Amino acid sequence: MTDAAAGPLALTIDHAASAAPFEQLRRQVADGVADGSLAPGTRLPTVRALAADLELAVNTVAKAYRALEADHVIETRGRAGTFVSATGDPASQQAQLAAIAFADRVHHLGLDDAAAIALVETALRARR
Template identity: 45%
Template sequence: MSGGVVRVDTTSPVPPYEQIRAQLAALITTGRLPEGERLPTVRQLAADLGLAAGTVARAYRELEAASLIRTRRGAGTRVAPLPAPADRPDPAAELAALARGFVAQARVLGATEEQVTAAVRAALRE
């Protein structure tokens, strides 16, 4: 995995493990991190981000529970094959988590509900 792909905003109300999980999940599901790509060790990513190893470990556990990554002793942590489209879970939970994070960050910026809605509509048109 190329360095600097994942970033954590420590001023965000979104917990760091959730920021890591959401960013890696997006990179995997969009194909920017291909199947078989090796991820940094928990300790390495924690050191790179200046976080506790437990924070990164929690993100990795959640990604593993979602079948997006696999950890094998001696082989490290790698991107798992994506399930066939029919086998993929409903994206509602993932969308809700992403929306909560976006809204929380927009509130920190002082954005109004109308501005948040306009930003989402603009992004959907892109």
């Protein structure tokens, strides 16, 4: 799983913009999910950590997370954290979840990306 606090999530807030900070944050996360830069399973920073990083009130970040969760863009898994949700039709969602589980497992086993992709390609060819 990708941890946004350490990687691909580069959020900025323009305090001079006409859009409220909560809306800027909500839009940036939703756009990241839509364009694929935030993949399903990406772990988002905690509300407090993101608020501190962006110099926003905790309630502002919490409001954005609640709106994103209501739109099924993200999901909160209790103490495990907040993650980008699987998207699309049910079959696509299941495939995304399987891919996330596979990526987590091969990372845990110490395989690099190229080896993991080679395994998937071999498995897909064998199914033809």
